Amino acid sequence: MFRGIVFAFLGGACITLQGVANSRISHDIGTWQAATVTQLTGFIMALVIYLFVRDGDLGGFRKVKPLYLAGGAFGSVIIFSEVTAIQTIGVTFTISALLIAQLLVTFLIDRFGWFGTAKSKMGAPQFIGLAMMIGGVLIMKL
Incomplete structure (x- = not known):
């Protein structure tokens, strides 16, 4: 349970830090560009971690419903919405x-x-x- 709480706090802190960083990136290059950069760097980071950890089975993708595989697409909407909101309401x-x-x-x-x-x-x-x-x-x- 303690581990779950630690990771929840870590995730919450990273959401906030990412939102602020994305807002700054958006200010300099644009909101969708910020979403693109964030998604790309997130993919690269996840791939590097996966290559070291290798804790899953890539063959398992066939078992996942296609709708759920599109879950990462929510990230671009999250980033755009969060950046726009930060710039508007703080x-x-x-x-x-x-x-x-x-x-x-x-x-x-x-x-x-x-x-x-x-x-x-x-x-x-x-x-x-x-x-x-x-x-x-x-x-x-x-």
């Missing part, structure tokens, strides 16, 4: 809104069992927590 509000959107979508995925996940009931504590996050973001923005 880093803190962008990341806060991004986290709230992630929670809302994960609630829907869990509630309806999308993408083959087990259905989960969402009760008052989950909705209260989400409302508190939204309230916190609104207070922070004011």
Whole structure:
């Protein structure tokens, strides 16, 4: 569990750092160019790590539904949206809104069992927590 928490924090920090870096790149060369550079460097980094770690089976691609293989394409939309938002509303509000959107979508995925996940009931504590996050973001923005 501790390892999962560490990686979640690492991922969250990298999302923020990437958003700020992409915003700077976008300012200099353009938003879609920033998305292209980010996706390319991300691919190169992942490939280099894979070549050293080799922890999977490339033959497994045949087992994955084609829709799921397109998941990386969301990255370009994420980058464009995040860069545009950072330039419009700032880093803190962008990341806060991004986290709230992630929670809302994960609630829907869990509630309806999308993408083959087990259905989960969402009760008052989950909705209260989400409302508190939204309230916190609104207070922070004011």
